[in-house]
Structure formats: structure tokens, C-alpha cells
Amino acid sequence: MALTFSEKIISKQVGEEKKAGEFVFAPISKIMANELSGFVSIKQFKRYGFKKVFDPEKIILVPSHNVPNKDVTTAGHAKTMRDFAREQEIVHYYELGEMGIEHGLLPEKALVLPGELVVGGDSHTCTYGALGLLSVGMGSTDIAAAMATGKSWLRVPETIKVNFTGGMPEYVVAKDLVLYLIKRLGVEGALYKTLEIGGEVINAMGMEGRLTITNMAVEAGAKAGIIFADQVTKDFYSERGVEEDGYDILLSDSDAVYSEEVSIDVSNLSPVVAAPYSPDNVITVDELVEKEGPINIDQVVIGSCTNGRISDLRQAAQILDGKKVARGVRVIIIPATQNVYLQAVKEGLVEKFIEAGAVVSTPTCGPCAGLHSGILAEGEVAISTTNRNFPGRMGHVDSKVYLSSPYVAAASALKGQLASPLEVY
Amino acid sequence: MLLRGRVHKLGNNVDTDQIIATEYCNSENPEELSRYCLLAAEPEFHKKVKKGDMIFAGKNFGCGSSREHAPLALKGSGISLVVAESFARIFFRNCINVGLPIMICPEAVKTATDQDYVEADLSKGELIIGGEKVMAQKFPPFMQDLVKAGGLLDYISSK
Numbered sequence: 001m002a003l004t005f006s007e008k009i010i011s012k013q014v015g016e017e018k019k020a021g022e023f024v025f026a027p028i029s030k031i032m033a034n035e036l037s038g039f040v041s042i043k044q045f046k047r048y049g050f051k052k053v054f055d056p057e058k059i060i061l062v063p064s065h066n067v068p069n070k071d072v073t074t075a076g077h078a079k080t081m082r083d084f085a086r087e088q089e090i091v092h093y094y095e096l097g098e099m100g101i102e103h104g105l106l107p108e109k110a111l112v113l114p115g116e117l118v119v120g121g122d123s124h125t126c127t128y129g130a131l132g133l134l135s136v137g138m139g140s141t142d143i144a145a146a147m148a149t150g151k152s153w154l155r156v157p158e159t160i161k162v163n164f165t166g167g168m169p170e171y172v173v174a175k176d177l178v179l180y181l182i183k184r185l186g187v188e189g190a191l192y193k194t195l196e197i198g199g200e201v202i203n204a205m206g207m208e209g210r211l212t213i214t215n216m217a218v219e220a221g222a223k224a225g226i227i228f229a230d231q232v233t234k235d236f237y238s239e240r241g242v243e244e245d246g247y248d249i250l251l252s253d254s255d256a257v258y259s260e261e262v263s264i265d266v267s268n269l270s271p272v273v274a275a276p277y278s279p280d281n282v283i284t285v286d287e288l289v290e291k292e293g294p295i296n297i298d299q300v301v302i303g304s305c306t307n308g309r310i311s312d313l314r315q316a317a318q319i320l321d322g323k324k325v326a327r328g329v330r331v332i333i334i335p336a337t338q339n340v341y342l343q344a345v346k347e348g349l350v351e352k353f354i355e356a357g358a359v360v361s362t363p364t365c366g367p368c369a370g371l372h373s374g375i376l377a378e379g380e381v382a383i384s385t386t387n388r389n390f391p392g393r394m395g396h397v398d399s400k401v402y403l404s405s406p407y408v409a410a411a412s413a414l415k416g417q418l419a420s421p422l423e424v425y
Numbered sequence: 426m427l428l429r430g431r432v433h434k435l436g437n438n439v440d441t442d443q444i445i446a447t448e449y450c451n452s453e454n455p456e457e458l459s460r461y462c463l464l465a466a467e468p469e470f471h472k473k474v475k476k477g478d479m480i481f482a483g484k485n486f487g488c489g490s491s492r493e494h495a496p497l498a499l500k501g502s503g504i505s506l507v508v509a510e511s512f513a514r515i516f517f518r519n520c521i522n523v524g525l526p527i528m529i530c531p532e533a534v535k536t537a538t539d540q541d542y543v544e545a546d547l548s549k550g551e552l553i554i555g556g557e558k559v560m561a562q563k564f565p566p567f568m569q570d571l572v573k574a575g576g577l578l579d580y581i582s583s584k
Contacts, residue, residue, distance in 0.1 A: 023565060023567035023568075036447075036450065036492075037491055037492065037493065039453075040453045040493055040494075043453065044578060047578075048578045048581075048582055049582075065447075073451040073452075074451060077451070121491060122490075122491055123489065123490050123491040123515055125491075137491050137515055138491060138515060138518060139491050139492070139493040139515055139518055139519035139522060140453075140491075140493040140519075141493060141519070141522035141523060141576070141577055141578060142518055142519075142522060142577065144578065145577050145578055145581055148581070149581060153567070153571070153577070155565075187438055187485060187488060188438070188484050188485035188488070188511060188513070191485065191511060191513070191514065192514050221485060221488065221513060221514070223514055278438065369447045369490070370442070370446060370447050370448060371447050371448070388440075388442070388489060388490075390440040390442040390443060390465075390489060391442065391443055391465040391466075392442055392443065392446050392464075392465040393442050397446075397464065397465040
């Protein structure tokens with residue numbers, strides 16, 4: 001029988017052939033938790049009397065959301081996870097100083113591998129699918145169960161095939177492509193399904209852009225977003241000391257059954273934003289300004305699990321280099337991990353940011369999820385390279401967030417209004 | 426299990442930030458969370474809601490974050506059942522795991538109006554709206570077992 005990528009990985013894990021629509025209790029390769037959902041997982045784990053995690057080498061714990069500790073309560077959550085990591089002898093616990101936003105950190109440290117089935121207590125766990133694996137976000141109780149038993153229940157997902165074709169226009173980047181895709185599918189267009197993303201544009205794209213795309217699969221409702229492992233993937237792991245014999249490269253069969261096929265020609269695309277209050281409310285910057293007039297902004301956030309990697313910071317620096325951010329606009333730049341931060345320092349990007357009038361923060365999820373370090377007041381407007389713009393996402397329920405690429409966010413920082421990079425650069 | 430409650434109607438794509446914003450996710454106590462439940466969608470919800478009330482929502486209810494605080498906040502508010510045209514998948518799992526009853530039933534959402542009193546038979550997957558019987562989508566047997574056990578951890582513990 002012809003199988004999709006998702007069917008193959010789940011079949012491999014359970015040891016017999018499983019097709020879309022079937023339910024399984026599947027052995028999990030790696031389990032990830034952050035402290036925000038993780039403290040609830042740990043409480044559940046203990047409440048049900050579990051003594052030991054199934055395998056301390058397969059659990060990855062990363063404080064990322066309310067760190068550096070925001071207040072006494074969240075300091076307690078971080079401590080709950082730290083203590084749990086110690087008592088359970090968790091190998092992959094990453095303390096402040098070596099941590100990062102988890103979806104930046106796990107790929108960077110090669111903690112998840114092609115061909116694996118990964119679950120994580122965060123909806124953006126789908127990010128790792130860019131590495132040729134199946135990675136699914138879940139809630140706290142699911143993660144508690146997985147930590148105890150090494151298994152999770154799954155419904156084998158149907159698959160939507162996405163094909164990006166054509167040549168990428170200048171200043172159109174991975175974030176623009178995924179926003180176009182979400183617009184095309186709608187926020188529930190891929191509900192319960194896997195998005196299998198490929199085509200000549202993806203083949204030519206580096207790993208960082210690919211991670212940006214799979215990161216936002218959940219914004220179309222998808223269970224997972226995946227990109228087949230190829231030479232880019234092999235090089236990515238090789239640079240991290242993991243060679244091809246250390247993982248499994250799986251592909252869908254050529255006659256596998258898809259629930260839908262979507263093709264997007266990128267050749268004539270322009271930089272876009274997702275306007276409030278939905279990630280599928282996508283429009284080009286030019287069209288939006290033409291329709292609504294100039295849109296003033298109070299804050300710019302460049303970072304997050306979507307766009308906090310070094311290539312994202314390079315794009316922002318390219319725009320901001322030698323210029324000043326508009327007076328009155330607060331620009332917050334957040335490298336996703338310590339390594340990205342260090343690289344940005346070494347390359348002189350941080351110097352460019354500070355000279356332009358931006359602040360550079362330690363890695364954290366802070367403003368993206370409205371937690372800390374960049375909360376919006378009533379009526380304020382932000383442009384952000386993050387992944388969600390629901391009401392109240394970054395602060396007050398009457399604040400607004402426009403989602404964009406680092407290019408558009410940096411260009412807007414200079415103008416003090418939503419701006420296309422073509423306009424200011 | 427038979428339920429009777431008053432309907433609160435909500436639209437499409439009500440996300441978990443609207444159900445419970447992260448700034449209130451520092452507790453996992455349902456009663457405490459309930460004070461901030463649906464603040465962004467319906468600021469008065471926490472005052473209006475009564476024990477046994479039901480949510481009738483459109484498509485993709487609970488989209489966004491994986492936070493389990495969302496079903497807990499609804500549970501703490503006294504919500505006895507959430508009926509939606511469709512659910513976001515992590516929210517759907519979380520409801521089963523924390524024991525918040527849910528039904529997928531586009532017809533019921535279209536039929537019921539705000540403040541209606543509705544009866545639900547969870548074991549039959551049946552809703553009575555204004556005397557009319559409406560059937561919800563049946564859960565696959567696998568999920569029925571999870572629900573019967575009282576949630577995922579009870580299911581695992583019983584094995």
C-alpha cells in the first residue's frame with residue numbers, strides 16, 4: 001500500500017501499517033516541554049502517582065516563556081521544572097545561559113532527528129517538521145502521560161500536499177510564503193491534517209526559512225507541517241556532528257493518497273502582513289496602506305520561534321544598518337537562542353541594532369504570547385515577526401498586532417508606520 | 426449522562442488567548458482561571474455564566490496555543506458542555522484529557538439561539554433544542570474509552 005510520510009512514521013513507531021483515520025498509541029521518540037505548560041504536566045504526573053519518567057534521555061525540558069523569571073509565581077514554575085529535571089535525572093534540561101526559545105533550541109542542538117515522532121507541550125512543536133520528522137503539539141496532560149509511558153495516542157492524519165513554485169522576488173521570504181499559505185487554506189483549512197510542504201522553492205530554501213514555514217502550520221489548524229529531509233537537511237545535521245547513518249530519511253510514496261493538493265506560484269508575490277485579528281487576514285503591505293491609509297506603530301518585535309534565527313536577524317540588520325528607528329517607536333529584537341545571540345554579537349549585528357535605537361533582549365517568548373518584556377497598552381499597535389495576532393495576544397485586548405517578515409518589521413521600524421522594505425531600503 | 430443548561434453562543438475561531446489570556450495562566454486552579462474566562466471575547470461572561478451553562482460555538486473553537494488552562498477555565502466557569510461546528514485539535518485533546526464534555530454538531534450550533542435551554546445526553550450524543558432532537562458526531566470507540574475512563578491519565582492508570 002502506498003503511504004504518506006505521516007503514515008510511514010506512525011507505522012514505523014507502532015510496528016504495523018497504519019493509515020489515515022486510524023487511532024494508535026504510538027511510542028514517541030522525544031518529548032519536549034517548556035515551563036509554562038510543563039509545570040502543569042509535572043503536577044499531573046505527580047498527582048497520578050507516577051514515580052519515574054519512561055526514559056530520562058528522551059525528555060527535553062526548556063524554560064522559555066516566563067524566563068528570566070518574570071515574577072514570584074512564574075519563578076515557582078521554573079523551579080518546579082528545574083527540580084523535576086534534577087530528581088528525574090533529565091539529560092536535556094537547558095538552564096538560563098544555555099537555553100533558548102525551545103523551537104529555536106531543539107533544531108540548533110540536533111536534539112530531534114529525521115524520521116522521528118516527537119510530541120511537545122507547545123502548539124508550535126510543529127516547527128521541527130522542517131527537519132523531516134513528524135512533530136505534534138499537545139497539552140499538559142498529554143505530555144504528562146507521554147513522560148510516564150513513552151507513548152501518545154494519535155489519530156493518523158490525512159495529508160495536504162503543498163507545492164511552492166517559481167522564483168522568489170526580492171524581499172519576499174519564508175514568512176511571506178507561509179502567510180500566503182495560511183491565507184489560501186484559512187485558519188482551519190488544515191484541521192487535524194499534516195501539511196506536506198515542498199516544491200522547487202522549498203528545495204532551494206535554507207533550513208532556517210523552512211523552520212519558519214513549518215512553525216506556522218498550526219495557524220492553518222494543522223497537526224504537523226513537514227518538509228522531506230534532503231541535502232540541506234543532511235548538511236544541517238552534518239554541521240552538528242550527526243551523519244546520515246544516525247537517522248532515517250522517509251518520503252511519501254509517489255502514489256500516496258492526499259486529501260488536497262495546493263500549488264502556489266511565488267513569482268509575483270509581494271511582502272505581506274497578517275492584519276489583526278487572525279493569521280489568515282493576509283494582505284500585501286502596499287494594498288493595506290492603499291486601503292486604510294498610513295498605519296502608525298508603537299512597537300516592533302523581531303524574534304520568536306518563527307523568526308528569531310540568525311538569517312532573520314541578518315535581514316533586520318540589512319534594513320536598519322546605519323539608520324535610526326522612528327522617534328517614539330519601541331523596537332525589541334530577541335535572538336531565539338544563546339548561540340544566535342552570540343553569533344549576532346560576533347557579526348556586529350547587535351551593534352547595528354543598538355546604534356539604530358533598538359533594544360536587544362535575552363532569548364525569551366515574552367512579548368509574543370503577551371507574557372512580559374514588551375506588552376502593549378490599550379490601543380497600541382505593533383508589527384511583529386511572531387506567529388499570532390489574536391485579540392489581546394501581545395497585551396491589552398484592544399491592542400493590535402500585525403504579523404510580518406523581519407524585512408517588513410525593520411522597514412516599519414524606520415518609518416514608524418507599516419512599510420514595505422522596497423519603500424525604505 | 427444527562428445535562429440541562431443555558432446556551433452561550435460564540436462565533437468562529439475563538440482562540441485560546443480569548444478563552445484565557447497568558448497573563449492569567451499562572452494558576453491551574455479552574456475556579457481562579459474562571460474569573461478571566463473569555464475576557465477578550467465577552468468581557469461580562471464571567472459575571473453572566475451560571476453552573477451548568479453550555480457554550481455553542483462556530484468553527485475551529487479553541488485554536489491557537491496548547492494551553493490546558495483554556496478547558497480548565499471553562500470548567501471552572503461551570504460550563505457543562507461545549508458544542509461546536511469544529512474544534513482545534515489540541516483543544517479537543519485537552520477537553521478529553523481534563524474531562525470537559527464536548528460535541529461536534531454544526532446543526533445544533535445553527536439551530537440553537539443564545540440563552541436557549543438545551544438538554545444533552547452525552548452517552549447517546551444527543552441534543553434536544555426547542556423540542557427537536559439533534560444528533561452530534563459520534564466519537565470513535567477509541568475516544569469513547571478515554572472519556573469513559575475519566576480522561577487520559579485515568580485511562581492509563583487503569584491499564
